[in-house]
Amino acid sequence: MELKINRLPAYTFGWLQMNEAVLEDVSAGRAIEAQVEVPEGLSLTTEERSGLEDVKTGSGEDMDKLVKEAGVSRQVLEVPAGADPQQALRILIPCEEGANAVNSYGAVLGEGSHATVVLAWDGDRQSKGFSAAQMKFVVGKNARLDLVQIVRGGEDYQIISDVGIDCGEGADVHVVHLFLSGKEIYQGLRTNLKGEGSHLLADVAYTVHLDHKLDMNYFADQTGKNTKSEMYLNGVLRDTAKKMFRGSIDFKKGCGGSTGDEKEDVLLIDDGVENKTIPLILCDEEDVEGNHGATIGRLDEEILFYMASRGLSEEQIYSVMADARIEAVVRKIPDDIARKRLHDEMEDELRTCRREERR
Template identity: 45%
Template sequence: MEKEYNMTINRLPSKTWNWLRMNETQLERIEIPAAGEAKVTLPEKITTAENEGSKPWNADFVGIASGMGEDMDGLLAAAGVKAKHYEVPADVTEVQPLLLDYAYAQNSLQAGAVAVKAGKNSEITVIEDFASDRETSGQAAVSTRLYLEEGAKLRLIQVQRLGSDFTFMNDIGALCEEKASLEVIQLILGGKNTYLGCKTTLQGRESSVNTDTAYIVDGEGRLDMNYVALHEGKKTQSNMQAGGVLRDHAFKLYRGTIDFKWGAKGAVGNEKEDVLLLSNDVVNQTIPLILCAEEDVEGNHGATIGKLDDELLFYLESRGMNREQIYEMMAMAKVDAVCRKIPDASTQAKVQKFLGRAVEEEEA
């Protein structure tokens, strides 16, 4: 049995200039992990099941493509992963979130998969918390598949609080039927090498997706992202936002694609990234992409990338703050803006504790 795996992940739907080396990411000799499980807090109205051992882990969601691509599925299959399936019945609004806590120990080598089906006109929040001690090293891979039936509303929240030498592969694939609405909120606060993929197929008329990602990458950290909004239905809407801070010798690559397919009349897509560079030694790469096979659509993209304005620095320094305090304040502001969107107080507290701010807030 093979113990290592070569992967091509985070492919752009349409290639750009090869010399940029941004079309895809090659991962060589990745160790094949063992299947792992999350600690689950299951709301009363949610049903759960594990896929049959004879089926591929994603058999019931095989038509839902993901952001990282087929090689991620191959890694999970090689690891013998069995997906945990969760279903929200039709017309059910579940107030309590489905909580999935992934706790990784030193030298962890784990993989997992989650599949969530939101029934017609249902509503649910799913929170995935990926955590380890600050100095932990290891490798983990998790794939999340989402299927939203007509009128369903699903909010997926992911918090990454991993050690400074941890490699993490986080893959999302979603399909939205008519008038279904998906919201994805991500906080990337730790880890050394992080690979994110998120692809949403807006198949049904007037379906929508909103993604909001905040990140802090420092040290020798690497963040590699691929977000795709695939517009197939009429009057579909996508809004993809990412914002974060790079410091020390960090590297970040953001791919954001709005893909208007033929027949997606009246569709609207927006994407924006806001990057703050706090060191001269960081590497930032951003590639916003709009693909269009339909005339009656509206696509917008933009990126704001740069350092703090000198006038702002002077103003804050004149108020008694040093540059280290200013940089920390600006970094935390981006995280706080997204953290406030998390509807679970316990998860918010975990974020603040990881950032070393819990005592300060309690005293305040």
């Protein structure tokens, strides 16, 4: 089937080819067995929970169709009102050679509860395959969701990560996204800030290299009063990598007192890279404040001068600054185990790279 995903909520000039991502010849696969660690006292169920089905996601309706066609059951975590499990729900989807996987997850957070959910893709760096996962959340009144997604796919892996979150009154959502490897990565994130005072904070870091491609669609749909969205992206492009970022803040009628802020800072290391950025603010309400900013290009002259005065070559400066961007977001992972695991693995990779460079 043909998938049209990551659509902009308002289209623009067609020749820019930014309105959506089109994936041809995608076949609906089967659910792959993921490594799952469930917080103590809670369990995953495949029983449908009310409200989840209707949650709109960042990748859009075609992802719903793909999940449906694959016949995959959604695995749902239910967090009772007031619960605050100490452990995170950790899901590791293996990037197995030749896989054609479609997985579906969800979580319903009761009033005043808190949950941390970590979804990661990992596996052999040389592997080839396709993996799509959809996650839907309903975050209840005054509940808090910490969602961490880490994508480290194989060099020939195509990954679609699609998320939709419905927020109740006072709900607080913190998303940490790290895109570290994978041939083609598509990320959709739609946060439906329906409840008064609900809040989204998304911290995103990416590094895209070789001829790899990252396509992102972040959408804050603000319908509730006094809602707040913040989306901050930091990234690095190397070699002939391609990146597309669509970021939309949509102030709907009735969301008075709301604010939205999105910023993207992209460091372009090599000359063959392609960077596309389209940050939208759609505003149907007077009493709001929306800001977006983007900085794309090389490092600031002052930073270069300062670091060169400390004895670093230009190449070393760019390398250090690129690593720092990722590390800054890794530090924001609220789950100690996931953070330490990722940190250690990145350190190992860095050591290996440096050994290879010395040779």
